[in-house]
Amino acid sequence: MSYDLVVIGTGPGGYVCAIRAAQLGLRTAVVEKRATHGGTCLNVGCIPSKALLHASEAFEEANKHFADLGIDVGTPKLDLKKMMAFKDEGVAGNTKGVEFLLKKNKVETFHGTGRIAGAGRVEVVSEDGGNQMLETKSIVIATGSDVTRLPGVTIDEKVVVSSTGALELDRVPKKLLVIGAGVIGLELGSVWRRLGAEVTVVEYLDRVLPGMDGEVGKQFQRILTKQGIAFKLSTKVTGVEVGKKGGASVTVEPAAGGGAAETLQADVVLVAIGRVPYTESLGLDTVGVQRDDKGRILTDAHYATNVTGIYAIGDVIAGPMLAHKAEDEGVAIAEMLAGQSGHVNYGVIPNVVYTFPEVASVGKTEEELKKDGIAYNAGKFPFTANGRAKANGTTDGFVKVLADAQTDRVLGVHIVGADAGNLIAEVAVAMEFGASSEDIARTCHAHPTLTEAVKEAALAVNKRAIHV
Ligand code: FAD
Numbered sequence: 001m002s003y004d005l006v007v008i009g010t011g012p013g014g015y016v017c018a019i020r021a022a023q024l025g026l027r028t029a030v031v032e033k034r035a036t037h038g039g040t041c042l043n044v045g046c047i048p049s050k051a052l053l054h055a056s057e058a059f060e061e062a063n064k065h066f067a068d069l070g071i072d073v074g075t076p077k078l079d080l081k082k083m084m085a086f087k088d089e090g091v092a093g094n095t096k097g098v099e100f101l102l103k104k105n106k107v108e109t110f111h112g113t114g115r116i117a118g119a120g121r122v123e124v125v126s127e128d129g130g131n132q133m134l135e136t137k138s139i140v141i142a143t144g145s146d147v148t149r150l151p152g153v154t155i156d157e158k159v160v161v162s163s164t165g166a167l168e169l170d171r172v173p174k175k176l177l178v179i180g181a182g183v184i185g186l187e188l189g190s191v192w193r194r195l196g197a198e199v200t201v202v203e204y205l206d207r208v209l210p211g212m213d214g215e216v217g218k219q220f221q222r223i224l225t226k227q228g229i230a231f232k233l234s235t236k237v238t239g240v241e242v243g244k245k246g247g248a249s250v251t252v253e254p255a256a257g258g259g260a261a262e263t264l265q266a267d268v269v270l271v272a273i274g275r276v277p278y279t280e281s282l283g284l285d286t287v288g289v290q291r292d293d294k295g296r297i298l299t300d301a302h303y304a305t306n307v308t309g310i311y312a313i314g315d316v317i318a319g320p321m322l323a324h325k326a327e328d329e330g331v332a333i334a335e336m337l338a339g340q341s342g343h344v345n346y347g348v349i350p351n352v353v354y355t356f357p358e359v360a361s362v363g364k365t366e367e368e369l370k371k372d373g374i375a376y377n378a379g380k381f382p383f384t385a386n387g388r389a390k391a392n393g394t395t396d397g398f399v400k401v402l403a404d405a406q407t408d409r410v411l412g413v414h415i416v417g418a419d420a421g422n423l424i425a426e427v428a429v430a431m432e433f434g435a436s437s438e439d440i441a442r443t444c445h446a447h448p449t450l451t452e453a454v455k456e457a458a459l460a461v462n463k464r465a466i467h468v
């Protein structure tokens, strides 16, 4: 069987790459070892977590906020089994959608583990042990990432869980201990807190969401604390012991050392300390594909590895581990292989945390600008001063626009607030077009919408905000 392109892995990077390549006339096949397409994102990542975030938010609304709106529904009861079925339906709808799209675009699917037998040759080993050899001009590796393990801690997906287990719990834990105040810890911590768990987050660093703007992190932590999540920052976990009757004892001590150790009890422990590139069974060492010290496949600006004809995209290479980054790389490499000029602008990749309120960011943080010695002006606008946020009773958070002090070009925007994930899109478009803060400020924004807070923050860059 001979192809122009064989893509290994059908997560957001791989399946999008295959569809774009097929659209451009390349004879394309995909190899996927899971029974369903969509990778981490659709099966055990973005989609199931967002379904549970949506459902648990509705539960919390009904539980705590409906009465304020004059709606009396009594005390809502949780049917966790049904909520999980709702989540599973969302996953199935999405994975079947990808299967349909691959077929529609005449991409051939091979189910099994792909191993690169040499440049231009991919062996597919199916679960029953059968194997097939595919000949191809180009290979794109899109095998994604896996959970980072904590040394000495076994993830059994029952008491000590990764995100995958935390999306499948069959009862609400009384106490949930989350290791890592990153995006998974705070999203899934929020889900289980809303459903009734007592949640404590232990974080090694002295802040939540490292990498995001510092002011955003501080405000966000305050909001989550108000909602009932407890934080133990600058703290390291030194051991997790699962009890004979279930539950676990987690030993922690100050990250800097020197302080007293403490033991925390939990029914479930979620390990969410990051993800690592996944390259198992690919045969990279045999073909000589180079990786960096973090295990990421090394590529040049055109996604080419050091071996001719072998490319890599998505979580398995450097850059943010985000579905939309993987997708855009998938499109870019497909276009390059078809003789076009694919391109990804790494300066404008939005990053969203889908809690309530949401956190969204694009471009440089204040910390990065300071470190790079770039002079900037900051404009900030709180949602307490936005008409729609007031009317909706969702006034937590702010929008911050950072613009170059000389040129006024927008360098970064950071939002904590309801619907921040959607609000960031206009800014991403503006930044792609090289907009100044004045461009955003002079654009008419509909009233009453939360988007007016973006406009006001842009006005605030030059101290011209109207409503504060
Ligand atoms: P993956 O999606 O990991 O897909 C890789 C595929 O390759 C898998 O299907 C795997 O089975 C297959 N594979 C691996 N090795 C082989 C082999 N040898 N042969 C055949 N097949 C193979 N990102 C966001 O942007 N937004 C979110 O809201 C979001 N939420 C997340 C929530 C959670 C709980 C997690 C864990 C992640 C989340 N992410 C989110 C991150 C997102 O899932 C990843 O960035 C994205 O899936 C990466 O896509 P990918 O195509 O590189 O790899």
Ligand code: NAI
Binding pocket: 150, 179, 180, 181, 182, 183, 184, 185, 187, 202, 203, 204, 205, 208, 209, 210, 235, 236, 237, 272, 273, 274, 275, 320, 321, 322, 351, 352, 353, 354
């Ligand atoms: P993360 O990198 O976001 O956060 C991990 C956190 O764990 C960090 O705060 C880190 O300082 C901390 N940590 C590391 N080692 C520790 C230790 N030993 N003890 C205590 N804390 C420790 O990783 P996370 O949350 O696991 O997510 C993995 C990836 O999945 C992210 O890179 C993200 O890109 C992606 N993702 C994206 C989502 C989104 O876009 N909404 C949602 C979920 C995941």
